[in-house]
Every structure is written in structure tokens, then in C-alpha cells.
Amino acid sequence: MGNIFKFFLYILPLFILIGCEKINIKINCEKFLEETYINSSLNNFEKNKFKDLYTNRYPQYDLIFHEASLETNLDKNLLVAISFQESQWDPRAQSNMGVRGMMMVTLETAKLVGVEKRLNPEQNIKGGARYLAILKDKNKIGATDGDKLSILLASYNLGPTNIINIANLIDANPKNVTWEQIEEQLKILNGEYLNLIDSENYSRGQQAIDYVYRVKSYYEILSAHACVAPKDQLVFF
Secondary structure, eight states: HHHHHHHHHHHEEEEEEEHHHHHHHHHHHHHHHHHHHHHHHHHHHHHHHHHHHHHHHGGHHHHHHHHHHHHOOOOOOOHHHHHHHHHHOOTTBTTTTTBBTTTTTTTHHHHHHHHSOSSSHHHHHHHHHHHHHHHHHHHHOOHHHHHHHHHHHHHHHOHHHHHHHHHHHHHHHHGGGOHHHHHHHHHOHHHHOOSSSTTTTBBBHHHHHHHHHHHHHHHHHHHHHTOOOOOOGGGTT
């Protein structure tokens, strides 16, 4: 009995240490999440809306996003962030331009990626992920991996042809083009040039810029909810 008691006293500090480490991890995760929300460039309305829908709407679609991530080898949180920006995870979302569903898929894109019912959450999420993967594989624009990620998001929003045309205005070699250069062109291009429609006092080019930065902001928050730092850009390319 004495030996057992001595053994217990020997391992007790180890259990205490492990327990404290787990407690510290939890506290650090909560602090990390809190600081991420505080430091986010999103406004308070956007943060609160995201927090509410992440708790009350998103969980029912988590498995679908996980499967889409595995199928396309794209980061799940990136897909989730795009979907929130596109539809706020509303499977019946639609725009006046005819795009629909969780990832706001057009009829043309639906045919390309095999989506028969755009309002079906699983088909729409996986179809949107497949389309993003196609854009990623075909994209030749960007001087760095960070540039390529921003350009990929802009291509998803504006269409790859528009981004290619803008890049051609900047440099004959697409590998020399930076996102900053694309962004500067988007600030001065109107919807007519992009074969798209400007909103009142809000150009389609500026919408695309805001789209890129909002997706990145939502991605950072999603990573914080998972208690992991946002992955390096190399993960995507």
C-alpha cells in the first residue's frame, strides 16, 4: 500500500501540470478569438451578424463544407468564408443577376461543375468549391502566393476573364502582376468595362475589392473559432 501511495504522490504533479496546460490552452483560445474579433476590420454589425449565424445557422452545413474541402483540397475555412460573404449561408439566396445558393453559382458555372439544383445546399457548396479549384488551377496571375490568393477571390467574384483583361492592361507577363496593381485598376474601372452593373455610388470594381478583404476577414475569424492561426498562403498554392 505504501508503494502505491508513493507512486500516486509521484504522478500527481504530472496530472496537475497537464490539467493546467489544458486550462491555459482553453483560456488562450478564448483570448485569441476575442482579440481576433476586436482587431478585425469588419464593422460591429458585420461581426455580430457573423457570430450569430455561425452559432445558429452554420453548424448544419459544416459536414458538407468538410467534404467539399476534401474533394477539392481547398481549405475548409476559406470555402466557409466565401460562402458567408456570398450568401450568409442561406441556401435560397439569389441575386438580381441570376446567381443562386450557398456559393452563389451562376447557370453557366452550374453546368460546368455538374450542379443540377442550385438551391440544393450540398450541390451548391460542392459545385462552388469545384469552380474555385478550377480557377485556382488555371490562374497564372500573381507575383506572390498572397497576390494569387487575392486574385483568385477577385476572379470568383468578377469572373476570371475580367481579371485577365485587367492584368493585361498592367503587364504582358501575368506573373509580374500584383494584387495591389489589380486593386488600383479596379478602383478606376466602371461596371461597363467589366460587362457588369454598378450600384448607385458603388462601382463594381470597388465591390470586388471589398469582397476580397471581407472574405479574408471572415477567414481569420473562422480560424480563430477553430483556435488555429490562419494558414500560410502557401496552403492554397
